[in-house]
Amino acid sequence: GQNIDQPTEMTATEGAIVQINCTYQTSGFNGLFWYQQHAGEAPTFLSYNVLDGLEEKGRFSSFLSRSKGYSYLLLKELQMKDSASYLCAVILRGAGSYQLTFGKGTKLSVIP
Amino acid sequence: DVKVTQSSRYLVKRTGEKVFLECVQDMDHENMFWYRQDPGLGLRLIYFSYDVKMKEKGDIPEGYSVSREKKERFSLILESASTNQTSMYLCASGLRGGQPQHFGDGTRLSIL
Numbered sequence: 001g002q003n004i005d006q007p008t009e010m011t012a013t014e015g016a017i018v019q020i021n022c023t024y025q026t027s028g029f030n031g032l033f034w035y036q037q038h039a040g041e042a043p044t045f046l047s048y049n050v051l052d053g054l055e056e057k058g059r060f061s062s063f064l065s066r067s068k069g070y071s072y073l074l075l076k077e078l079q080m081k082d083s084a085s086y087l088c089a090v091i092l093r094g095a096g097s098y099q100l101t102f103g104k105g106t107k108l109s110v111i112p
Numbered sequence: 113d114v115k116v117t118q119s120s121r122y123l124v125k126r127t128g129e130k131v132f133l134e135c136v137q138d139m140d141h142e143n144m145f146w147y148r149q150d151p152g153l154g155l156r157l158i159y160f161s162y163d164v165k166m167k168e169k170g171d172i173p174e175g176y177s178v179s180r181e182k183k184e185r186f187s188l189i190l191e192s193a194s195t196n197q198t199s200m201y202l203c204a205s206g207l208r209g210g211q212p213q214h215f216g217d218g219t220r221l222s223i224l
Contacts, residue, residue: 033212042202042215043155087155097143097162098206099170100213104154 002026004103006088011109012078020073020106022088030091030098034062034073037085037105046086047073075108083110115139116216118203124222131190133219135203143206144186145213146170146178148199155202161186162208193223 003025012018024032031050035043049055049064049071061074073086088103119134137144145160147170157170159178167178175197179187186205190197200220204213 042217045212045214048212089155097160097168097208099145099157099160099168101157101171102147102155104152 002090002092002101004088004090004101006086006103006106008104009107009109011111012075014078014080014110014112016078017074017076018078018108020075020086020088020108022071022073022103024069024071024088024090024103026090026092026101028092029066030093032062032064032071032091033089033100034060034071035087035089037087039084043087078110080110080112083108116203116205116214118201118216118219120219121217122220122222124224125190125193126224127193127195129190129193131193131221131223133188133190133201133203133221135186135188135205135216136184137186137205137214138184139205139214140183141205141214142183142208143213144180145204145206146176146186146188147202147204148172149202149218150199158188195223197221198223 005023034046037043047062054063059076064071085105087105089100115138117136146158147155161167161180177189202218203216206213
């Protein structure tokens with residue numbers, strides 16, 4: 001079976017840095033996505049990692065270690081609008097195509 | 113911008129009814145997906161399709177079927193709705209090769 005673990009909830013202060021971890025044990029691996037989902041809205045794509053290392057995109061960075069089955073999303077200079085759920089998803093190769101398996105998501109609350 | 117449109121934001125149906133959820137994408141994506149999202153369980157894949165008339169079961173296909181007669185449209189069918197199918201349903205589309213999936217706004221379905 002597939003297993004993807006993320007913390008359920010986190011709280012951080014406006015202006016601070018927060019790191020959201022994701023560990024995975026899956027049968028196969030073809031990359032990892034991070035998505036952001038505000039309450040009542042659709043998930044939106046944040047980042048993609050397939051090779052080990054850090055990918056930086058503005059205030060958001062994502063890191064991957066394939067040998068450890070581990071990724072994190074780093075959010076810098078937190079803003080109130082960053083309050084949302086953050087979803088880690090592993091790309092698996094099926095018989096016909098690719099599919100994603102999602103973690104249960106981490107609900108981040110940013111406080112003043 | 114990719115546009116994934118789900119036919120209804122909110123839907124209320126009765127137990128035993130046959131329910132159709134429709135999804136249309138405008139970016140000529142090969143892959144389309146249906147998920148349900150429940151508190152504490154995260155996003156779970158119901159079915160996906162990698163080409164017209166092709167479909168694969170996801171993690172929780174029981175009680176559901178799908179139809180993809182045209183590339184841009186992917187329908188989820190609840191053959192005989194039950195109360196445990198009350199949920200948020202999200203449609204997504206994407207290119208081949210594990211590219212990011214783009215989500216619709218979701219349909220909040222209540223089965224009474």
